[in-house]
Amino acid sequence: xxxxxxxxxxxPLGERRSGYEFMGRDTRAMQDDDSTxxxxxxxxxxxxxxxxxxxxxxxSSCHETMxxxxxxxxxxxxxxxxxxxxxINACRSERQKAAPLAYESRELLALTAYVxxxxxxxxIEAGWNERTEAGRALFTRRQGQLNLACTQCxxxxxxxxxxxxxxxxxxxTGYPIYRLEWQDMGSLQRRLRNCMIGVRAEPYxxxxxxxxxxxxxxxxxxxxxxxxxxxxxx
Amino acid sequence: xxxxxxxxxxLFFGKALGDDAIPASLTGAKGDPQRGRAIVANRQVGLCLxxxxxxxxxxxxxxxxxxxxxxxxxxxxxxLRLRLVDPARANPQTIMPAYYRTEGLTRVAPSLRGKxxxxxxxxxxxxxxxxxxx
Numbered sequence: 001x002x003x004x005x006x007x008x009x010x011x012p013l014g015e016r017r018s019g020y021e022f023m024g025r026d027t028r029a030m031q032d033d034d035s036t037x038x039x040x041x042x043x044x045x046x047x048x049x050x051x052x053x054x055x056x057x058x059x060s061s062c063h064e065t066m067x068x069x070x071x072x073x074x075x076x077x078x079x080x081x082x083x084x085x086x087x088i089n090a091c092r093s094e095r096q097k098a099a100p101l102a103y104e105s106r107e108l109l110a111l112t113a114y115v116x117x118x119x120x121x122x123x124i125e126a127g128w129n130e131r132t133e134a135g136r137a138l139f140t141r142r143q144g145q146l147n148l149a150c151t152q153c154x155x156x157x158x159x160x161x162x163x164x165x166x167x168x169x170x171x172x173t174g175y176p177i178y179r180l181e182w183q184d185m186g187s188l189q190r191r192l193r194n195c196m197i198g199v200r201a202e203p204y205x206x207x208x209x210x211x212x213x214x215x216x217x218x219x220x221x222x223x224x225x226x227x228x229x230x231x232x233x234x
Numbered sequence: 235x236x237x238x239x240x241x242x243x244x245l246f247f248g249k250a251l252g253d254d255a256i257p258a259s260l261t262g263a264k265g266d267p268q269r270g271r272a273i274v275a276n277r278q279v280g281l282c283l284x285x286x287x288x289x290x291x292x293x294x295x296x297x298x299x300x301x302x303x304x305x306x307x308x309x310x311x312x313x314l315r316l317r318l319v320d321p322a323r324a325n326p327q328t329i330m331p332a333y334y335r336t337e338g339l340t341r342v343a344p345s346l347r348g349k350x351x352x353x354x355x356x357x358x359x360x361x362x363x364x365x366x367x368x
Binding site for chain 2: 141142143144145146147148152156157160161162163164165167196197200201202
């Protein structure tokens with residue numbers, strides 16, 4: 001239980017706020033209305049891919065509903081954390097005998113969004129384990145030429161203005177997201193790499209254990225908050 | 235190592251002077267306040283306005299993570315220099331990066347390794363600008 005206790009700097013559970021609450025009215029409306037949310041196109045592609053036979057089977061050949069699944073990822077198995085994108089690719093390799101999809105490819109984002117959309121409104125479920133601990137170590141470690149840790153902005157200074165932008169609390173409640181700055185969908189790992197480049201650090205590669213550990217810690221940090229996938233962010 | 239050699243004399247004199255200032259110029263010369271102002275305003279070079287606000291009516295988005303730069307008026311030139319070179323020595327809790335540091339950092343982007351955020355000349359320019367805010 002010791003590791004579950006609140007650490008200095010951590011946001012009390014009742015004070016946590018989704019990035020949604022930091023957005024302007026127009027961006028919120030864009031997310032809320034399925035017909036204006038730009039992620040619609042990825043969801044439609046995702047549904048097509050889900051039902052299309054690839055390799056020896058379609059996803060839908062085995063799975064009926066994916067409700068609740070995204071709220072429980074990343075998962076830890078065999079001492080390693082696996083995120084939703086990696087699980088989709090593992091299923092492709094092992095069950096479908098299909099080629100894995102590249103990180104940030106339209107296909108993988110579409111399938112991930114289609115799966116995660118089915119958990120919209122459900123609370124994030126995340127327990128604590130040694131990979132979460134590793135993720136927290138990364139979150140609290142200073143890095144890059146600017147020598148900043150994630151926690152210094154997102155735990156200690158959320159709500160303040162960094163240049164013209166309000167610093168959010170960094171809860172991964174809506175991934176994959178449509179980000180207006182990107183004019184594109186992107187994964188949580190893309191967002192994490194953006195922040196690392198911002199502090200002038202060498203970002204970890206897509207799919208690396210470090211990024212998945214960070215995802216796992218962020219989901220634990222957001223435990224109980226509701227999934228919003230596909231979220232829109234500025 | 236080069237950083238240590240550069241900083242050691244200042245650490246030594248800093249102690250003698252109450253540890254809150256680097257009185258001597260890093261380059262031995264005075265900086266240029268005009269150039270300093272441009273560095274402070276540039277979000278890719280000085281980065282200052284990401285966190286601080288200041289007397290820059292032409293700059294629309296300024297940060298509020300840190301005090302307004304006009305509060306520099308209460309500091310001496312040597313105190314300002316220390317706060318650029320190694321702000322944690324003035325305030326161990328600060329989130330402000332050390333602008334003249336190359337050692338003891340983690341996972342610095344490969345193209346920036348061994349480079350400080352600003353050069354000694356640029357730091358002197360910024361100090362020269364900040365003292366004009368008095």
